[in-house]
Amino acid sequence: MGAVAISHKVVRQPDTWVLLTQRIALGKQLFNDPHLSADGTVRCASCHMPEKGYTDGRRVAVGVEGRTGTRNTPSLMTLEEAQETSFFWDGRRSSLDQAVLDPLTNPVEMGLHNQAELLQRVQEDSAYTSAFAQAFPEAKPVISSEHIAAALAEYVRSLRSPESAYDRYALHGDKTALDQRALLGLAIFKGKGHCAECHRLGGAPAVLTDHAYHRTGMGLxxxxxxxxxxxxxxxxxxxxxxxxxxxxxxxxxxxxxxxxxxxxxxxxxGLFRTPSLRDVSHTAPYMHDGSVATLDDAIDREVYYRSLQAGRPLQLTVEEREDLKSFLQAL
Ligand code: HEC
Ligand code: HEC
Incomplete structure (x- = not known):
């Protein structure tokens, strides 16, 4: 019996690893495929651009036929590190497998009519048939929307933001990773700024969110x-x-x-999910509606609004705002 268990383990583990790698590769292919949009021009990566931290640098997203949405595109490479369990600015999805399918049939994103149309487009491509058969060997039928979702979700889960200066400081104990300014900024972030009450420093790496929803004056x-x-x-x-x-x-x-x-x-x-601040200096513009153009403006806005909201109005000097910015740039 013992021998069987061991050989089972030896054979199984590399299998699982190979399958996962194949699913991630397949997910990446789907993520970059414009044929999965109504007019053949938009892919996930049109809005979640790898070179922009998987955001698009726009105020609100632009999808098929140049249609604009209402919300700012969030980064996808911080989801796993932030241990996110609800998705979108209003947390309307509680599983990543559901969330990744929504953009495909959203009329202002990829614009397909329904999941049947998605399935048809993927099935028409013979390269996908063999890739799905490899990545999901037990699946019947070979391609289903459930497996398209699983591949996309595995790809998104595999994304990571680069190690930050704050990771080196907090995770690896490198006390030189933050300069004097950033250290002062960290003290404000944890102390009189009360930023860490919502953008939490716990987790390894730090999640920088409380996974909760808060009111914002923005847009209301x-x-x-x-x-x-x-x-x-x-x-x-x-x-x-x-x-x-x-x-x-x-x-x-x-x-x-x-x-x-x-x-x-x-x-x-008027409540929105607290966004993780990982990599935040690379994801302008800010807030759910993209209405805040720069990191300086976002800091001013949060310092003013959050302190007012908590009933303890806070004034920061120009120097202190710079300190806070240096710290956010180290995240
Ligand atoms: C037209 C631009 C656009 C395209 C194309 C697009 N997205 Fe998004 N994505 C957005 C916007 C905007 C949001 C935020 C929407 C909201 O919160 O209401 C978002 C949110 C998400 C989220 C939730 C992130 C979070 O922080 O909770 C996931 C996951 C996601 N998109 C994955 C994908 C995948 C996978 C594709 C391709 C199948 C895709 N997106 C295509 C613009 C886009
Ligand atoms: C009560 C909880 C709370 C506190 C305290 C708080 N924030 Fe926020 N923060 C949020 C929420 C919620 C949003 C999203 C608001 C929106 O989209 O309208 C946000 C958004 C942000 C953004 C924009 C991020 C993005 O990706 O768009 C920055 C930057 C930011 N906060 C920095 C700070 C700083 C600096 C402090 C301390 C001065 C702070 N926050 C205090 C909850 C909080």
Whole structure:
């Protein structure tokens, strides 16, 4: 019996590893394939650009036929490190396998009509048939939307942001990794700035989020007058089972309701998920609607708004803001 168990282990482990590698490679191929969009021009990497930290540098995303969405494209390479368990700015998906399929049928992203159309496009390509057969040897049928999702999700999970100066400092004990400015910034971040209450420093590497939702002044003012109508519409539609993602991407005012779109709880109006600040200096513009152009503006905004919100208004000197910025640049 013992011998069987050992040989089983020896054979199994490399197998699993090979399969995972094949799934990641297949996911990467799908991620970079424009034929999976309605007009053949948009791929995941059009918006999640590797050279821009898997964001697009735009205020809001631009998809098929130049259609614009309502939200800023988040980085994908920090999801695994931030131990994210809910996805999108309003956390409307709780599994990555579900989240990766949504953009394909979102009318302002890749614009396919439905998952049947996705399946047809993948099945038509003979290169995919053999790649899927290898990566999912037990799958019947060989290609299904479930396996497309699994491959895309494995690829996204394999992404990592580069090791940061703060990782070297906090994770590897390299006390020289942060300069004097960044150290002062860290003290403000943890201390009187109270930033770390939401952008948490725990985790290895630091997750820089609390995985929770918070109100933001951003964008809510513009819709206040129309709030009763908007919320009523959202509740009505949720009873009809409409896809939240498609709706918020095409209705800017509803998108500003944030977490409310998911829960329909009035307490959740205007709440958004705390973004991880890993690699944050490379992912401008900022906030769920991309309305803040630079890191300096984002810092000013957060210092002012969060302290006001917590009932302890905070003034930082120009020097202290620079310190905070140096620290954020080290993340
Ligand atoms: C047209 C631009 C665009 C394309 C194309 C696109 N995305 Fe996105 N992606 C976005 C935007 C914008 C969001 C945020 C939407 C929201 O929160 O409502 C997002 C969010 C995500 C998220 C959630 C990230 C998080 O922080 O929770 C995942 C995962 C994701 N996209 C994967 C993909 C995959 C996989 C593809 C290809 C199948 C893809 N995206 C194609 C713009 C795009
Ligand atoms: C109460 C929780 C909370 C506190 C405290 C907080 N933040 Fe945030 N932070 C958030 C949320 C939520 C967002 C997203 C808001 C949005 O998109 O509208 C955010 C967004 C940001 C962004 C933009 C990130 C991006 O990718 O768009 C930066 C930069 C930032 N915060 C820095 C700070 C700094 C610096 C402090 C301390 C002065 C701080 N935050 C304090 C919750 C918080």
């Amino acid at each position: 003012d513009a819709i206040t007058a129309n709030l009763p109508n908007l919320t009523e519409d959202v509740i009505k539609r949720s009873l009809q089972g409409g896809a939240i993602g498609n709706r918020v991407a095409t209705h800017a005012d509803e998108a500003q309701l944030g977490r409310f779109n998911v829960t329909q709880d009035p307490a959740d109006i």
